[in-house]
Amino acid sequence: MxxxxxxxxxxxxxxxxxxxxxxxxxxxxxxxxxxxxxxxxxxxxxxxxxxxxxxxxxxxxxxxxxxxxxxHQGIELRFDRERHHIDFPTLTGGRTVxxxxxxxxxxxxxxxxxxxxxxxxxxxxxxxxxxxxxxxxxxxxxxxxxxxxxxxxxxxxxxxxxxxxxxxxxxxxxxxxxRDYPYSWLGILADVAPSCEELIYARGQGGFALHSMRSPHVSRLYLQVPNGTDTEDWSDDRIWDELADRFAIDADWTLRRGPITAKSVTPMxxxxxxxxxxxxxxxxxxxxxxxxxxxxxxxxxxxxxxxxxxxxxxxxxxxxxxxxxxxxxxxxxxxxxxxxxxxxxxxxxxHAQPDRDVFENRLQLARLRRIAASRHAAAELAANYTGLPLLM
The missing domain is CATH 3.50.50.60 (FAD/NAD(P)-binding domain)
Structure with a gap:
């Protein structure tokens, strides 16, 4: 051939x-x-x-x-039970994902x-x-x-x-x-309508969580878990409870639950x-x-x-x-x-640090608050997330 x-x-x-x-x-x-x-x-x-x-x-x-x-016009950051929207078109001159x-x-x-x-x-x-x-x-x-x-x-x-x-x-x-990271993602597919219109990146007390979707009827969600985690150790109820806890905010919002059709663990x-x-x-x-x-x-x-x-x-x-x-x-x-x-x-x-480093924890919150409060910092995130230009 x-x-x-x-x-x-x-x-x-x-x-x-x-x-x-x-x-x-x-x-x-x-x-x-x-x-x-x-x-x-x-x-x-x-x-x-x-x-x-x-x-x-x-x-x-x-x-x-x-x-x-x-x-999607942006993403939502959640931390300290607050929600902050990052508006991509406003920050990038019209770009979306x-x-x-x-x-x-x-x-x-x-x-x-x-x-x-x-x-x-x-x-x-x-x-x-x-x-x-x-x-x-x-x-x-x-x-x-x-x-x-x-x-x-x-x-x-x-x-x-x-x-x-x-x-x-x-x-x-x-x-x-x-570089290997000291944590993995437990990912699920669920036959339930997404609980959000745009992706949610959450930093909860128990660690990171991400709410994404595959369609208007299928949700894709992730949890930070220790390396070596076995999906058999995570029942459906345990997964939904932990997701709800990490996404929790001091506002009227509820995580929709439904049948989980797939589970997997991804090292970082x-x-x-x-x-x-x-x-x-x-x-x-x-x-x-x-x-x-x-x-x-x-x-x-x-x-x-x-x-x-x-x-x-x-x-x-x-x-x-x-x-x-x-x-x-x-x-x-x-x-x-x-x-x-x-x-x-x-x-x-x-992501929460496995060694529970209090100093690093405060730095993480400071970075998140900088993005929430500064248009310049938010624009830097938006520019990278939506994609840097292809130079030819």
Missing amino acids: RTTVGIIGGGPAGLLLARLLHRTGVDCVVLEARTREYVEQRQRAGMLEQGTVDALHEAGAAERLHAEGLI TIYAQTEIVKDLVALQLAEGPRLLFEAEALAIEKPDSESPVVRFRHEGREQTLACDWVVGCDGFHGIARDTFPDTLGRTYE RSFVHEPMRYGRLLLAGDAAHIVPPTGAKGLNLAVSDVRVLARAFAELRRTKSEQLLDSYSDMCLARVWQATRFSYDMTKML
Whole structure:
């Protein structure tokens, strides 16, 4: 098999890149190790920056997003039993965010790709990337019970944190920076209408809580829990009681409760790999960087990587220039580090410290009060949350 761009990973980053390349006439093949059903059912992020919405529109994959996505004008911060609204359009010159589940994005992209191309292979496990520093890299993969090869001009690793692409980098070239956090998120999906019109970020006595949603009828909520937490230790009633306690304010507001359909525990980590290119192998999304979900940046960072790559490959096809590809790593890492900083700051500000450090507790409250009282501080949060501009 032969193609111009071999894409490893059929998550949102790989699928979106394939669609954008296809629409500019660049040939590509996507290899996805899992089944279609598995890929379309993975529960992930759902908050989209405007740049992500724009990218889906460019890919011709925004029809259902525009019909079903929930546009949010801001977020609400809760602490000390108070509520404070952060108005995004007022603070950013009109920018908003959109709630649309990653599972739905993947379904939209898969349906388009299977109907119109380019080629997408499920249950195609990438085994190795050979000669990535040559002009003709090769991906060895297993599909339909036999080993095959995909010869490429370029390879893009969109295969996540545990994929093979990043491990292909020589130890002498790659360097990683990481931080593990001393807490996790217990996340639930519930068949109940959201109790809010916009996301609530709460810092309660028991720790952090987030109220999000997937649709007007499905709520997505999270609780800060200790690392190593087992979902079996948290009954439905215990979860709802703890959520109600952390969201509590001195005002007339009630948390709606309903049947919980899914529970999961997510560890918190910051991770950045530098560089994001080795020869003709490029990394995008979780293969290169991971942020804690507090800042809602993971999916959006992957999409910004893909937008840069799509434009770089389009320029290469049009002008034979590799200038954008040569600057890809530096350009993306500048944005990655800003998003990493923002996600770290949000995480540290909103989560209770396991060691119950009283001094740190007072600093967290001071940061929150600064945002609530200062337009400048609120505008800084709003600008980062809605998405920094893509510099090309």
